[in-house]
Each structure stands twice: as C-alpha cells, then as structure tokens.
Amino acid sequence: MGLTLAEKILSQRAGREVRSGELVVVEVDQVMVVDSIAGSFFKRLDYLGATPRYPEKVAIVIDHVAPAANVEVAKAQKEIREWGSRMGCRVYDVGRGICHQVLIEEGLALPGGIVLGSDSHSTTYGAVACFGTGMGATDIALAAASGRTWLRVPESVKVTFRGTFAPGVTAKDAALEMVRRLTADGATYRSIEIHLEDGAESLTRSQRLTLANLSVEAGAKCGLVVPSGEVLKLYDVPGWLYPDPDAAYVREVEIDLSALTPRVSVPFYVDNVQTVDSVMGKKVDQVFVGTCTNGRLDDLHQVAAVLKGRKVAPGVRLLVIPASSQVLEEATADGTLLTLLQAGATIGTPGCGPCMGRHQGVLAPGEVCVSTSNRNFKGRMGAADAEIYLVSPRVAAASAVAGFITTPEALEEVPRG
C-alpha cells in the first residue's frame, strides 16, 4: 500500500517509512510565532533555560494587533523587537503583514518542508505542499528550543476538486463547501489531502492558500494541496512530493467546481454553510475584506471590479486590510487602491485587523458584519451577539454597495456612476 502526501513528508523527514498512527519526532524547518503569544513563548523558553537552537528557524510576526492598540500590547511588542535582535531571530514588524502571508512571501514555507506556527491557520502552508500545522505556546517553545517536535502521523481525508468555476464562484466558495461537507470535526487529527483535477489544476497559489487555510475549520492537522499548475512554476518541487496512487484514505470527498454557487457561512459556526441566496437581503453594518484567507491581490482585484464606479451604501463601513505590505504595494501600483478609496473604503495597516475582535473594527451589540475571514464564532469580532457572515471577496463587495447581503450579479440593476 502506498503513502499519502502527509506520510511522504513525515517519512522523508524521519528518514524511514512512517505510517498513519505512528508517533514521530522530527526536525522542523521553521517555527513561526505571532505577537499575541510571544510573551508566553518567552516565558516558556525561560522556564526551560533555553534559547532558540537555530535562531534562523524562528520568525516572529507582529500582526495580530498592529500597530499596538494599548500599553500592554506596546510593551509586548517592544519586548519582541529586543528579544529578536538579541537572539538573531527574524522579526517582521508592524505593517509587514499577516504571519501566514509573510512566511509564504518570504519563502520560509516551502514544498516538502515542515512549519509549525503558533496560530491555528498554519495549515495555510499546505497550499505549496508544506506540512504546516498550528500549535500552542508550549509546543512552539519546545520546537524552538529543540529544533524538533512530536507528531502523530495523521490519517488522510482525500478531497478532490474537479473542473473549473462557474462565473462568480471563487476558491472561498469551494473552501466553505469543503468545510460544510466535512463538518467542523470531520477531519480532526487528520490531514486533508487536496487534489485538483480536470481543470482545477489551474488554481493559483493564492486560491490554494484559501483552500489550505480553511482546512483547519474542519479540524485538520494540515491541508496539503498536491503540487501542480502555478506551484510547479514558482517552486522546485521534489519528485517524491506526491502521494502514491494506491495510498489509503479514511474518507474521500469529491467537489465539482462547475456546479458550485456562492456560499456563505452563517453564525455562529464555520460549518453552517448555506448558499448566499438563502440569506440575500440581510442588512449589513460592516464589511471586512482581508485576513490570511482572502486579503491577497487577486481578492482586492475582485472587490475593485465590483466597486468600480459605485459607492458603499450609506451607513455601511467597508474596511479593507491587505494581507501584507507586498499586497498593499501592488494594489497601489496597479490602481486597485484608488478604486477602493473612491468607493468609500477605509484601508487598514496590513495585519489581522478586526479578525479576532481586538481593534480596527470591533462590532457593537447586534451589529452584522459580512467578512472574507475564516471564523464567525460568537463574539469573535466584538460584542457577543454581533453576527459574522463569511463570504468571498466579491460577495462582500456587493454587500457593501447594497447595504445588505447580495451578489454582484444581483447588483447589476444598480448602475455604476
């Protein structure tokens, strides 16, 4: 019996063939720490009496509250800068962007590698077939101190996306559909192995990042996309980095992209996925475009295409936060930003923004937010009863113009100015 992609990567690293269910202790390529847990991370290293074994393999990203919103945060971020230069670790400071996007842009998450992040959406690195997984401060500190971590080799769920999108349907809709089919714990402890076939190979790296990112919302340890298309152009993909045709899966799911329609995840769980049609007309207070799920250049292009010549509805706030400084720069250079500003959008500093309700767009009681992010848990973005609807960037943009949840297609009656 052959090996899955997760078994391939962990076997390669362990130096022997390993199978799902085994515990392995493996070297890691990169340990990623975010600002909000850096304090716990330092405390744990101090307790161990340790410093990073390989400083070049530790990166800290100041993104979760950037720039600092209060004195506590400012103190924590000051400590990060000082610690980073003392230890010789990379620090990506305020404005550089969201941890996952930054690691991809900086080439710190590479095909066949293993990256541990102190953030659950570290599954994102699976877009380039990098074994990315999230862990808590203790595991991250141990990995920094030892250069290693322990992992249970996961069983795999095979998800095959086939065909090409119908007009108006995006990778976000595909990802939400995957979470709906698997449910919030359908892939717990497992690797989601994503196969793109019959035209779906053409999905870009950015679109693959969206799919891998949302894998964790089905509980997955990692979401590995089998390399093809743009990923082969951008990276040297080693010949062994493919699952065997006779690999064993605990479950197989097929999703036909051509039959998919726009999706929305309704409060208060990500796997509460419905068609956008079913919530059309829901009044909206805030629209948020950004995050590690959908804050990239192609996402902003989708938003700009809808907003061009239109205005955000009165009484609605449209917050756009590019995922990184690189995205912001590119969106400035190609005029995208101007289109957004002319429509009435507010642009935030690259980073997580209001995604987890700490600053830059916290919701008041009873408010409704349409968001391109990845979690709609109770209270996630502010008041406990505020509602978050997760959608694609183009549905978010259309909803900002209408003032209620809608699609760009339904918006066509509204003439562009």
Added chain:
Amino acid sequence: MARVWKFGDAINTDDILPGKYAPFMVGEDKFHTYAFAHLRPEFAQGFRPGDILVCGRNTGLGSSREYAPEALRKLGLQAIVAKSYARIFYRNLVNLGILPFEAPEVVEALEDGDEVELWLEQGVLRRGKETFQLRPPPDFLLEALKEGSLLAYYRKYGRFPGEKG
C-alpha cells in the same frame, strides 16, 4: 467535592477566552478572570479549584491560543471530561498538565451543578454512590504528565517522552 460545569458541543477557544481578553491585551494577572466571559459571565467568579469541566464534541476548536486553557488552569482546573477534542486544544491541555478525559457516556450522565469526586490518576469519578471509570490518556502523555507537564518533562530529561535519550 468538585462542581461539574457542563457545556455543550463545539465550545471553541473564543468562547473559553475571547481574543480581546488575551494576556497580551489585558495583562498576565487578569486574563483568567474573563474565562467564558461571553458564554457564562458568572463562570470565573464561581469556579473553585478542583471543579471540573464537562463538554460535548469537538471541545476547544478554533484558535490555537494556549492562554485559553491556561486561564482555566489559573482558576484551578485539573481535568476535563469531553466527548471529543479538537487537536490543538488537546495538545495544549496536556502541555499545561490538565488531564483530557474522553468519555461520551460519562458526559451524557453528568449534569451541570453535580457535585462529584475525581481521582485523577485512577480516572475514577464518583457522584454519590455512582462510580464512573474514565479511560486514561495514552502512555506518551501520561509519561509527560507524571512530571506535571510536557514542558517540565523536557526540562528534566532534555527529550520528548519515548525519544531515545
């Protein structure tokens, strides 16, 4: 005697400790007082050391924030009984030295507010004359927990449980 605090399915780490109350936002000395601030505002005040949490399926899903279970440990939590756990949360519990028992039938039997006694090492839980046997966690984790936490284990041995020294 310990009190049972019972919750339903899919309790996520934003429920356990909302992001805006992270130690990073409100300080190391205060964050635990916001445990379950949205879901059960009376929780942090009422929780006594030794009380236990009883939860449904997919407990602890969502954000990897270790300060969520850390807030519970600060309040004196030593064990959780759940139907199942999300992956990162399970690791975090073990790393902090909180015992994650998995026992759907026991979760069904227990009610919020029950007074129980729990013998952690034996995995024995008693409510009045009724006794429940809990399955202990896997060896790898038990070995770590003998030292209090995985961190304490690594500090002492310089390796992970099961790894050759």
